[in-house]
Amino acid sequence: MRALLSTYALFAKDVRSEWRTRHALNSLLMFVVTAVIVILFALRSVEPNPELFSGMLWVVIFFTTMSGMSRAFVAEEDRGTTLTLQLVASPGVVFWGKLFLNSGLILVLSGIISVLYKLFFSGFVVKSPDVYMASIVLGSLGFASASTIIAAIIAKTSGRGTLYAVLLFPLLIIPLLTAMNSTTKSLEGAPFNDAIIDFQTLLGYLMVMVAGSSLLFEYVWKD
Amino acid sequence: MKYVRYGAIALITFVILAGIAIPTVRTPQGLFEFPSIPGLGQKTRNIFFHVPVAWTTVVAFLVSMYYGFRYLRTRDMDFDVKSVSSAGLGFMFCFLATVTGSVWAKFNWGEFWNWDPRETSIFILLLIYAAYFALRSSLDNDELRARLSAVYSLVAGLTVPFFIFVMPRIMTGLHPGAAGDVEGMGPVLELKMSGNMLFVFFMGLIGFNLLYVWMLDLRVRAAKLDYSQLLKQSK
């Protein structure tokens, strides 16, 4: 119970802190808008099919993850507050707090990206909303699960920005390809049962990643 | 280690000779003829080199993970030396597997690279190795480098089962034996290899693994020598 309240307190601290400084959130938001508009320009004279739409959607979510999710730990390291957190919180509390933060952030951003696609592309029609929702939620959570521990790793290194992408990319291939697959199905109007195998894969990936990284996190966090 | 060395040399020499010299014929008779597998023909011979090398890649990766795990539990730098030495060899074998596979693919499928599930998987494995070494080179502190790279190889290891079991379902495959089999071992055994082919193949498997063990031993010993040299200088 105490650990749960602590985790929530850490999560609330991060949300409040991000809201107060906001420049990171703003630049992420601008990144998302810019990326969608670039794709709009690139595709202005073609009528994209579901596969292309799903690919382009996940490209934006993918690069947003690559550029935004390392903040969770880099921000603490840059402000020199890592030691403070080590003093007040156990590794488990820090891991879950940051995992929830990254999950929340990426879910919100994926939502915004979806809305932007809907607004900008007349051809972007989701025929199976349930499949679409499940794809976005499970895919985003899969991204968040892998990106949290990698963020903790790169916070301790030099040359973070590029290294983050290098370390994270191989881990994100599985959820990326799977979520692209099921998103395509949702745009084609497939019933939920057709995509169930993708969701099992995503769920399995999510559980394996969360379980594994929660066990390994302590070795990264504690000096 | 002497026997490992002799074993590796003998077996690989045997595999090279037998694998290249024995002719493939439509109706094999006796020990010194291989059957011609439809669609593969002479290109079957790659199986004696490509598959053992690919296997050794995976073995090297698992060994590296195992020693990384041991390092995390004991904080004994020798385990880190073993882990990184194995990863280095894994990277080399991975490269060889990619090249042998790619050359074979050019003649069998018409292109050097086709994004077949297994090609994709080995490409990702190459990326993981590259990322592992990029991570190591960005850290100056020995203990931190050992710790973080061990964690990274373990996290990356978590995704490996997905590449073996899930990837072939997501992507359509060209690889021999790919359709309907997700076991990874399948293509090798399901192909109708004759007894003498299987023998050469397994000798190749053992030979390349012995080669790996020998090279790992050499690398670890060299790395330890380097370390003791450094320690002497710092005193």
Add this chain to the structure above:
Amino acid sequence: MSDFKIVLTNVVKEFNRRVVFEDISFSLKIGESIAITGKNGTGKSTLSKIVAGVLSPSKGKVEYFADGKKLDADRVKDAIGFVSPYLNVYDEFSALENLIILSRIRSGKSALAARVEELLKLVNLWSRRDDRVGVYSSGMKQRLKYAFALLHRPRLLILDEPTSNLDSDGVEVVKTIAQEQRKTGILVVATNDKTESAWCRRRLHL
């Protein structure tokens, strides 16, 4: 709760296979104090981090006992207060917010308002409690670190360079804190300053 003890056994710290310090063993119980002294680079800060439980030794053990029982890792942080130059609080929050947020993360519930007020008055920051820490001077930040370290009434207080950036008033406050801690708990001071090391009964020269 009255009994608390920290025991270091054969602690060794290595850095890139170079030994920073070797074979350090001591134990402290309530009412005892130790000053860690030594030249630059001999590992005063490193040892104080090890004592505070935020850094693992390369070899050896650090154990904490309460009422004769060994404390597990999750409970240790409730018994430790640490002031260090490497420690920072959140610039975007005010002093008051920092104390409340950090106490919530530590124990799941907020520190008592009275305790927060008492401490902020002690370190003379009460009038500036709603200003963001980002605009504080380095001396004020150092004072705030004391309020943070004392918030949960730690039985083990570790001070690394206790009076850096402080004016004479601040030094007096720290001296009072140190004397108080020596009566009610354990005090560890890492310093090269003679007057500061005189706060402690025992010496450890690295």
